[in-house]
Amino acid sequence: MSDFALLTAANLGVTLAGRAVLHDVSLSLQPKHLVALVGPNGAGKTTLLRALAGLQASTGTIQVGGEALSALSLRERAKRFGYLPQGHVVHWPLDVKDVVALGRYPHGGTDPARLSATDEAAVQRAMQATEVMPFAARRVTELSGGERSRVALARVLAVEAPIVLADEPTASLDPRYQLDVMKNLRKVADDGVLVIVVTHDLGLAARFADTVLVMSDGRLVAHGAPSKALSDTIMADVFRISAYRADYRSETVILPWSGI
Amino acid sequence: MVIPAPSARRPIVVTTVVLAVLVALLALGSLGTGPVKLSPVTVLDALFGGGSDVQQTIVREIRLPRAILGLAIGAILGLSGAALQGLLRNPLASPSLFGAPQSAAFGAVLMIALGWADVRSWALPVAGITMAFVSVFVLLSIAGRSAGLLLLILAGLAISSLAGAATALVMNLSANPFAALEIAFWLLGSLEDRSFRHVQLALPFIIAGAILLMTRRSAFRALSLGEETAQSLGVDVGRLRLLVIVGVALGVGGAVAVTGTIGFIGLIAPHLMRPLIGHDPGRLLVPSALTGAALLLAADIAVRLIPSTTDIKVGVLTSIIGVPFFLYLIVRERRALGGGIA
Numbered sequence: 001m002s003d004f005a006l007l008t009a010a011n012l013g014v015t016l017a018g019r020a021v022l023h024d025v026s027l028s029l030q031p032k033h034l035v036a037l038v039g040p041n042g043a044g045k046t047t048l049l050r051a052l053a054g055l056q057a058s059t060g061t062i063q064v065g066g067e068a069l070s071a072l073s074l075r076e077r078a079k080r081f082g083y084l085p086q087g088h089v090v091h092w093p094l095d096v097k098d099v100v101a102l103g104r105y106p107h108g109g110t111d112p113a114r115l116s117a118t119d120e121a122a123v124q125r126a127m128q129a130t131e132v133m134p135f136a137a138r139r140v141t142e143l144s145g146g147e148r149s150r151v152a153l154a155r156v157l158a159v160e161a162p163i164v165l166a167d168e169p170t171a172s173l174d175p176r177y178q179l180d181v182m183k184n185l186r187k188v189a190d191d192g193v194l195v196i197v198v199t200h201d202l203g204l205a206a207r208f209a210d211t212v213l214v215m216s217d218g219r220l221v222a223h224g225a226p227s228k229a230l231s232d233t234i235m236a237d238v239f240r241i242s243a244y245r246a247d248y249r250s251e252t253v254i255l256p257w258s259g260i
Numbered sequence: 261m262v263i264p265a266p267s268a269r270r271p272i273v274v275t276t277v278v279l280a281v282l283v284a285l286l287a288l289g290s291l292g293t294g295p296v297k298l299s300p301v302t303v304l305d306a307l308f309g310g311g312s313d314v315q316q317t318i319v320r321e322i323r324l325p326r327a328i329l330g331l332a333i334g335a336i337l338g339l340s341g342a343a344l345q346g347l348l349r350n351p352l353a354s355p356s357l358f359g360a361p362q363s364a365a366f367g368a369v370l371m372i373a374l375g376w377a378d379v380r381s382w383a384l385p386v387a388g389i390t391m392a393f394v395s396v397f398v399l400l401s402i403a404g405r406s407a408g409l410l411l412l413i414l415a416g417l418a419i420s421s422l423a424g425a426a427t428a429l430v431m432n433l434s435a436n437p438f439a440a441l442e443i444a445f446w447l448l449g450s451l452e453d454r455s456f457r458h459v460q461l462a463l464p465f466i467i468a469g470a471i472l473l474m475t476r477r478s479a480f481r482a483l484s485l486g487e488e489t490a491q492s493l494g495v496d497v498g499r500l501r502l503l504v505i506v507g508v509a510l511g512v513g514g515a516v517a518v519t520g521t522i523g524f525i526g527l528i529a530p531h532l533m534r535p536l537i538g539h540d541p542g543r544l545l546v547p548s549a550l551t552g553a554a555l556l557l558a559a560d561i562a563v564r565l566i567p568s569t570t571d572i573k574v575g576v577l578t579s580i581i582g583v584p585f586f587l588y589l590i591v592r593e594r595r596a597l598g599g600g601i602a
Contacts, residue, residue, distance in 0.1 A: 078494030110478030
């Protein structure tokens with residue numbers, strides 16, 4: 001495992017409408033890691049994700065692969081981050097392949113009908129990895145929620161960025177698709193990408209992530225391996241719950257059990 | 261597994277070529293229609309220096325500016341509609357529903373009433389463009405990032421009403437009743453009796469606006485995924501908004517300054533194209549422009565053919581056709597509208 005820091009943030013702060021939404025967050029993350037970002041509603045998870053991608057103005061410094069984020073043009077940033085927002089809306093009934101091809105936008109592949117060989121290959125790889133090939137020629141609006149979430153993921157993978165940021169990619173999916181999405185992201189991380197996933201599902205976080213970041217009131221309060229970061233103290237102090245813990249087939253199981 | 265090449269390509273090329281031919285034929289028709297009917301062959305002959313002197317004068321000096329303006333203004337209205345719909349990811353966006361032509365008309369009318377400009381001066385398009393810019397800018401500022409359907413339509417209604425009221429006030433205060441009458445007729449929107457002077461006034465702005473909007477086409481496509489995702493793909497959304505507002509203002513303001521308000525072409529044109537070439541907002545731009553040109557040329561031919569004692573203004577005809585179409589769209593989008601502002 002490499003200990004080269006791909007993404008670092010120092011003293012990150014965001015103030016929205018006079019309220020400090022993000023406060024003094026510092027972190028250092030490595031490639032080939034799946035990082036789960038968890039915390040109660042309003043803890044600042046999405047804000048942190050957006051700040052890291054440069055989509056939200058912030059104080060402090062962010063470095064990507066040794067370069068300052070603030071010194072990078074919008075297009076250069078776009079090549080480094082694949083960003084999957086909450087809800088992954090598509091406003092027009094576009095063809096699935098055209099949506100996935102938008103992932104090549106930062107690389108200059110702006111017209112899905114005229115992709116270069118490199119862009120086309122990346123689109124095919126992304127569609128294969130997420131198994132959207134069977135409905136590549138259909139319109140996104142005709143797909144089920146699960147299929148649509150795979151298309152959204154394919155679009156992000158098509159960027160072939162060293163960092164993938166996903167905001168609640170498992171929200172409103174049935175259990176089967178939740179597992180599919182997490183397995184996909186796990187595979188992406190194993191292939192060398194730094195994947196940061198915002199999620200409310202502590203069970204999925206504990207099982208799939210290498211590292212868990214816990215946020216509370218705009219601060220990073222825990223940072224480490226799942227069993228360490230999701231300790232009983234954190235569960236009680238941050239989430240105000242107790243959790244059932246076990247090992248099943250040598251994987252960590254954490255199940256939120258009751259409120260405190 | 262191999263994905264078949266996107267079948268969307270061919271229909272677009274075919275549709276575009278068919279539309280271009282249709283526009284050319286309608287332009288010929290426009291040159292041939294009027295008190296003196298001329299056949300397409302005679303028109304072509306006169307256009308390139310043949311035929312009698314009278315025919316040459318009719319075609320080249322009287323009808324050619326009218327046809328050029330019809331084509332260019334129809335095209336920029338169709339293009340503006342498609343661009344606004346792409347920017348806002350909203351099928352009910354269009355310059356006329358946003359009050360842009362009405363505001364541009366107010367700017368131009370104010371210039372005339374204050375005596376700062378006659379109907380052939382550069383001050384008219386400049387005033388029109390400025391007011392069109394202000395109106396679209398204010399509208400998009402009110403709508404904010406979410407740009408819900410209901411909010412846009414209400415804000416557009418407010419802005420066009422305000423522009424209409426301001427125009428009415430100017431006419432009300434006008435010292436000369438004939439000037440007021442002249443303004444009122446001019447507001448109805450017409451391509452009649454336009455000269456090459458008018459073409460000179462409007463065309464540079466229309467071309468500049470068209471170029472500005474056309475060069476944004478791939479950004480509209482990225483915007484299909486929402487502003488945040490588009491931004492994450494490298495689109496500067498704030499800058500894009502501003503450029504689209506400037507492009508629409510240049511085109512619509514320039515057009516209104518020489519023809520008065522001609523509405524609804526920008527709303528209708530993209531809708532006619534979607535069933536043929538799909539919803540990709542980038543690919544819709546050129547076909548929508550051609551459709552807009554065809555619609556306005558056809559409407560302008562129709563007003564010369566419809567028998568009536570007074571001339572029907574082309575702006576009146578496009579509104580008579582356009583408003584029921586707008587109602588039809590409202591019915592179709594009923595669910596989205598009923599769903600509230602978000």
